[in-house]
Amino acid sequence: MNVDELVAIDIHTHAEKSCRAPLLEEALAMEEAKAKYFKNDLGQPGIPEIAEYYRQRKMACVIFPVDAECCTGMPRVPNDEVAELVAQNKDVMIPFASIDPARGKMGVREARKLIEQYGVRGFKFHPTVQGFYPNDRMAYPLYEVIAEHKLPALFHTGQTGIGAGMPGGAGLRLKYSNPMHIDDVAADFPDMPIILAHPSFPWQEEALAVATHKPNVYIDLSGWSPKYFPPILVQYANSLLKHKVLFGSDFPLITPDRWIADFNKLPIKDEVRQLILKDNAVKLLGLKSAA
Template sequence: MNLDELTAIDVHTHAEVGRDGRTSLSPALLGASADYFKAHGHRQPTIDETAAYYRERRMAAVVFTVDAEHATGHPAIPNEEIAEDCAAHPDVLIPFASIDPHKGRAGAREARRLVEHYGVRGFKFHPSIQGFAPDDPIAYPLYETIQELGSVALFHTGQTGIGARVRGGGGIRLRYSNPMLVDDVAVDFPDLRIILAHPSFPWQDEALAVATHKEHVHIDLSGWSPKYFPPQLVRYANSLLQDKVLFGSDYPVITPDRWLADFEKLDLKETVRPKILKANAARLLFRENP
């Protein structure tokens, strides 16, 4: 990957469909998400199509799915498949994996194998869908391995459109995605590089507090059009957290084209924009400057 040739790094995109047509979540949960984002009719791109989309825009993208089989009963798209398909496009795609924390030490062994043999650079957690609190010791063997390997742990935070308005929210408990639960993880694993995904409604101030206080905690801006960002998020991104805020779209539900068009209208310092769009992610993911 030639970082100099990239205009941006999108740290939050989804692989929603596998090679065999398997979806990342059940039709009911995906349908609720489509309702929430008014995204009915959007295609679920293959990884090859995602690569072509980002290559055309001279961007790179982090790609992942969610393994929530314990809580949902729905088998995940295999991490190996996603990593292999991303490896066919190393100029634009960065593979992340997702491991259900309920796998315990077996999950930790899987994480090591995925990093060492498949080139995975990080791991996506969605506590509400996976049915666990981030500070639950059940996940600690997995965090320990991710920290040891120097990989990134990306946590969904805040409300989710998945399960919205489904009976009982589809069994999804929003409280598991309070970023304050990740604060304990940052204390117990002080060298673990963490991303708090999304503006963390209704816990935006909590996310800002954790990212300001903990050395290796970052925030990605995915899942919302920038025109809806809370004012305090913009203020911190423009000042105290300018080196720890990352561009993320939530593609394919939100496209980078739409996100970037609204991002241009934010009142940000010109020195801050390139940090958010590329430099911060390049340093976090590759430990070097673009």
């Protein structure tokens, strides 16, 4: 990956399509509700298609599946499949994995294998769809492996479009994704970079408090069009947290084209704009130019 040639690094994109695990019929209703919520007409592009999409825009992306199999019963996109396909597109892609903490020792073993044999560079957690509080001690053995390798852990925070509008929200509970639960994790694993994904509605101020208090906590701006960002988030991104805020789109649910077009309309300082779009991610992920 030649970092110097990139115009931006998208820290938050999804691998939602597997060649090994076809979509179950019972998952179709949730996918339809998700597409309606985000007004997404891209469907579920495969990893090679996503790579070409970003390549054409001179961007790189962090990509991951979401393992919610234990809570939802829906098969995950296999982590090793994602890592193998990303390795074929490493000029524009960085692989993260997702392991439900409920997998226990099996998950810990899988995490170590993914890091050591597949070169995975971070891990994604979604407390709402995985049904756990981030500070639940059952997750700590998994965090220990991630922290040992000084890799980032990215946590969904705030409301989610998954299950939105479905009866009972598809049984998913928003309470798990309050960013204040991640404050405990940041205190207990100070050497593990933590990314709070999304504007954390309705807990935006909690997320800003954690990120300003804990040196290892960052915020990504994915999942929302920037035109809907609360003013306090823009204020902190422009000042106290300018080195800790990251561009993320939530592709394919939101495209980087749409996100950046709206971001360009925000009153962000020029030097901060470059930090958010690229430089903060370069530093956090330890990326280097291929030149």
